[in-house]
Amino acid sequence: MSIQVLKPKYHVEECLEQIRECLEIGWTGMGFKTVEFENEWKKYTGHENAHFLNSATVGLHLAVEILKQENGWNDGDEIITTPVTFVSTNHAILYENMKAVFADIDEYFCIDPDDVEQKITDKTRAVIFVGYGGRVGNLEKIIDICKKHNLKLILDAAHMAGTRVNGIFPGTMEGVDVAVYSFQAVKNLPTADSGMICFKDGGYDDICRKLSWLGINKDTYSRTTVQGSYKWAYEVDYLGYKDHGNSIIAAIGLVQLKYLDKDNEYRRTLAKIYDDLLSGHDKIKIVGANYADECSYHLYEIIVDDREGLLAALAENDIYGGVHYRDNTEYSLYNYAHGTCPKAHELTQKNITLPLNLWMTENDARKVAEIVIKHTNK
Numbered sequence: 001m002s003i004q005v006l007k008p009k010y011h012v013e014e015c016l017e018q019i020r021e022c023l024e025i026g027w028t029g030m031g032f033k034t035v036e037f038e039n040e041w042k043k044y045t046g047h048e049n050a051h052f053l054n055s056a057t058v059g060l061h062l063a064v065e066i067l068k069q070e071n072g073w074n075d076g077d078e079i080i081t082t083p084v085t086f087v088s089t090n091h092a093i094l095y096e097n098m099k100a101v102f103a104d105i106d107e108y109f110c111i112d113p114d115d116v117e118q119k120i121t122d123k124t125r126a127v128i129f130v131g132y133g134g135r136v137g138n139l140e141k142i143i144d145i146c147k148k149h150n151l152k153l154i155l156d157a158a159h160m161a162g163t164r165v166n167g168i169f170p171g172t173m174e175g176v177d178v179a180v181y182s183f184q185a186v187k188n189l190p191t192a193d194s195g196m197i198c199f200k201d202g203g204y205d206d207i208c209r210k211l212s213w214l215g216i217n218k219d220t221y222s223r224t225t226v227q228g229s230y231k232w233a234y235e236v237d238y239l240g241y242k243d244h245g246n247s248i249i250a251a252i253g254l255v256q257l258k259y260l261d262k263d264n265e266y267r268r269t270l271a272k273i274y275d276d277l278l279s280g281h282d283k284i285k286i287v288g289a290n291y292a293d294e295c296s297y298h299l300y301e302i303i304v305d306d307r308e309g310l311l312a313a314l315a316e317n318d319i320y321g322g323v324h325y326r327d328n329t330e331y332s333l334y335n336y337a338h339g340t341c342p343k344a345h346e347l348t349q350k351n352i353t354l355p356l357n358l359w360m361t362e363n364d365a366r367k368v369a370e371i372v373i374k375h376t377n378k
């Protein structure tokens with residue numbers, strides 16, 4: 001069987017059972033399982049607020065939109081972000097007519113606190129921190145910088161489902177204003193497409209619930225009584241989009257959440273095999289993780305000189321690596337910032353994502369490592 005870079009594994013029978021419940025009672029939309037999933041997520045993480053959405057992309061947009069609206073930010077104001085991420089992170093800034101200012105990355109492939117401070121101007125309003133591959137990097141220093149300069153902090157926790165720091169979920173740390181998780185098909189808690197937005201401020205959570213359902217001020221679920229009678233009246237407070245999640249997808253999330261810690265534990269076992277076998281080779285640089293024994297390890301990334309050659313060598317063995325990510329300032333939308341993050345630019349010419357997923361055996365990881373070593377020492 002081929003070894004893929006990211007491949008989700010589902011508890012199929014349990015998921016089908018949960019979905020069946022939705023179909024049988026005739027409630028597949030927002031409410032019911034979405035509420036249950038929000039409550040389980042809050043219990044699991046310690047977040048005080050959690051709102052289930054149809055993706056993390058819309059969550060990041062809502063985060064920027066609500067912070068902008070509620071804090072009186074202007075078009076053209078700046079948010080400091082990373083060039084090494086999925087474009088959702090940075091599109092969220094552009095959707096709101098703000099400017100993405102890029103900070104360079106550190107050894108963890110997360111934004112470097114020193115460069116973040118360099119990039120602050122009188123127009124800076126917020127920082128978006130991406131927990132790359134589940135890593136926390138220097139998040140705590142970024143929190144201090146945001147406090148010092150009175151900036152909001154958005155955590156793109158798309159890779160961080162299950163990541164802890166000394167037992168605490170980083171998104172719940174004092175100083176993080178909002179955390180956005182992805183439960184997209186290949187993330188650590190895979191559903192199909194969905195996400196969770198967790199505001200620290202309950203008022204923002206209220207606004208978010210309206211905005212994510214066209215601005216309507218009361219959802220249908222809470223307007224329906226146990227007897228089935230239905231209060232039809234509602235107000236429309238905002239020009240919102242349709243961003244909320246549904247019960248079918250939440251049903252999958254509820255099942256997968258039960259196994260998340262165990263799944264992440266196994267990812268760490270595979271990552272440890274890579275670490276042990278690949279470290280000490282001059283031509284292979286591992287993108288390390290701090291708090292590695294609590295990291296979700298969404299991605300295992302290495303730096304090699306001959307990326308294309310290595311990808312081809314792996315493919316010859318029916319093993320498929322990936323690349324996370326291309327330097328976003330190489331895309332036309334962001335190339336005004338090309339050259340502002342030299343380290344990110346250099347490292348993203350050579351980074352490769354090794355397969356790390358729950359279908360792999362420990363021997364699969366050894367086999368991958370062996371090919372990597374053989375090829376890079378050629």
Ligand SMILES: *Cc1c(COP(=O)(O)O)cnc(C)c1O
Pocket residue numbers: 054055056057058085086088089130156158159181182183184193194195
């Ligand atoms: C996957 C991902 C997103 C977007 O998540 P969706 O749920 O697919 O919208 C955002 N940021 C990062 C870093 C991601 O990897």
